Amino acid sequence: MTRIDHPESLKRLAVQLRRLPGIGPRGAERIALWLLGGKDRTRSSELASAMLQAAESVRPCPECGFLTDTAQCAICADETRASGPLCVVEEATDILPLERTGAFRGRYHALGGRLAPLDHVGPEDLRIPGLLNRCRTTPAPSEVILALSADVEGEATAHYLAELLHAEFPRLPITRIAQGLPAGGGLESADELTLSRALSGRTQMN
Amino acid sequence: MTRIDHPESLKRLAVQLRRLPGIGPRGAERIALWLLGGKDRTRSSELASAMLQAAESVRPCPECGFLTDTAQCAICADETRASGPLCVVEEATDILPLERTGAFRGRYHALGGRLAPLDHVGPEDLRIPGLLNRCRTTPAPSEVILALSADVEGEATAHYLAELLHAEFPRLPITRIAQGLPAGGGLESADELTLSRALSGRTQMN
Numbered sequence: 021m022t023r024i025d026h027p028e029s030l031k032r033l034a035v036q037l038r039r040l041p042g043i044g045p046r047g048a049e050r051i052a053l054w055l056l057g058g059k060d061r062t063r064s065s066e067l068a069s070a071m072l073q074a075a076e077s078v079r080p081c082p083e084c085g086f087l088t089d090t091a092q093c094a095i096c097a098d099e100t101r102a103s104g105p106l107c108v109v110e111e112a113t114d115i116l117p118l119e120r121t122g123a124f125r126g127r128y129h130a131l132g133g134r135l136a137p138l139d140h141v142g143p144e145d146l147r148i149p150g151l152l153n154r155c156r157t158t159p160a161p162s163e164v165i166l167a168l169s170a171d172v173e174g175e176a177t178a179h180y181l182a183e184l185l186h187a188e189f190p191r192l193p194i195t196r197i198a199q200g201l202p203a204g205g206g207l208e209s210a211d212e213l214t215l216s217r218a219l220s221g222r223t224q225m226n
Numbered sequence: 227m228t229r230i231d232h233p234e235s236l237k238r239l240a241v242q243l244r245r246l247p248g249i250g251p252r253g254a255e256r257i258a259l260w261l262l263g264g265k266d267r268t269r270s271s272e273l274a275s276a277m278l279q280a281a282e283s284v285r286p287c288p289e290c291g292f293l294t295d296t297a298q299c300a301i302c303a304d305e306t307r308a309s310g311p312l313c314v315v316e317e318a319t320d321i322l323p324l325e326r327t328g329a330f331r332g333r334y335h336a337l338g339g340r341l342a343p344l345d346h347v348g349p350e351d352l353r354i355p356g357l358l359n360r361c362r363t364t365p366a367p368s369e370v371i372l373a374l375s376a377d378v379e380g381e382a383t384a385h386y387l388a389e390l391l392h393a394e395f396p397r398l399p400i401t402r403i404a405q406g407l408p409a410g411g412g413l414e415s416a417d418e419l420t421l422s423r424a425l426s427g428r429t430q431m432n
Contacts, residue, residue: 074261
């Protein structure tokens with residue numbers, strides 16, 4: 021008795037789909053079957069062509085690391101943006117969420133990761149030379165804002181960068197984004213570390 | 227001030243990804259960014275090639291409609307399977323779930339859909355001639371089991387097929403899979419229709 025299963029190429033497709041973030045084995049099978057369905061069976065080719073075209077054309081901006089399909093990204097190309105404050109983020113994908121807040125109109129610099137000794141990510145793996153170069157060029161940034169994760173590796177990266185920048189540019193203000201209660205979050209649902217940081221980061225109201 | 231957004235080709239990829247079952251706008255963006263990431267940037271091309279290869283090689287079995295990448299599907303090619311009972315399902319994707327129960331060792335026939343007048347799906351859109359042909363050939367099936375959905379359209383399709391088959395093959399037994407409580411389901415969580423069908427479909431225990 022043969023055990024009945026999907027054809028091999030369908031199973032290989034499901035294996036590839038399982039690598040996608042947020043897709044489990046069930047979802048991968050469901051998507052694979054959907055891709056092979058449809059009246060004119062063009063679903064696979066349409067998605068594949070969009071993927072290949074995006075992979076071909078989207079590149080990190082050589083200046084800031086943001087994703088772009090032109091020589092310079094839309095942020096770096098925007099002359100109306102303040103060249104004063106420079107916001108340092110871990111990943112290029114952190115830029116749009118910040119941008120959508122509308123609270124920042126300066127420029128960005130994506131490091132392409134953060135220091136993670138356990139994963140063998142050291143300073144040489146990050147876009148730190150580019151950051152230093154941007155601080156050296158005129159007009160120099162008026163402030164470097166470190167918008168890194170609020171976890172151990174984000175902290176370590178922030179401290180490393182702050183020391184490095186302060187050594188070369190002693191009069192450049194270096195700031196970090198605040199840690200505290202998330203919007204809509206009550207005290208009862210906040211963990212101790214968040215609460216202690218919210219306390220120590222308190223701001224005067226009067 | 228220009229509104230900053232992802233590059234066009236990345237947005238087009240996200241639009242394609244949103245068509246996938248179970249993927250929302252957030253998930254599509256996350257997957258698109260993941261596909262463009264990775265150290266050697268081969269994620270897009272690997273997935274695209276698996277998709278194109280599967281779309282190229284996987285076809286419905288000409289006999290039963292199950293998905294196959296060979297001339298005849300693994301079920302139709304299996305000489306050890308009973309040629310007696312024939313299980314009619316709506317979609318080819320319904321076959322594996324039934325197969326995984328291990329409760330059925332006969333053959334299948336996938337209709338490729340079900341009667342849905344509102345979606346302009348009529349009998350001529352389903353693989354009904356193939357089903358009739360299989361009932362005409364020797365050895366004829368000993369029984370036709372209708373394993374269709376327990377909803378209005380599944381019911382309508384089952385009644386239509388039962389009448390059609392009975393008219394041409396009056397001595398062929400035609401059965402339907404049972405409707406009732408799902409395994410592990412309590413009475414308090416079952417809706418009225420399920421309960422009424424479970425009641426009318428009760429079986430004797432002694």
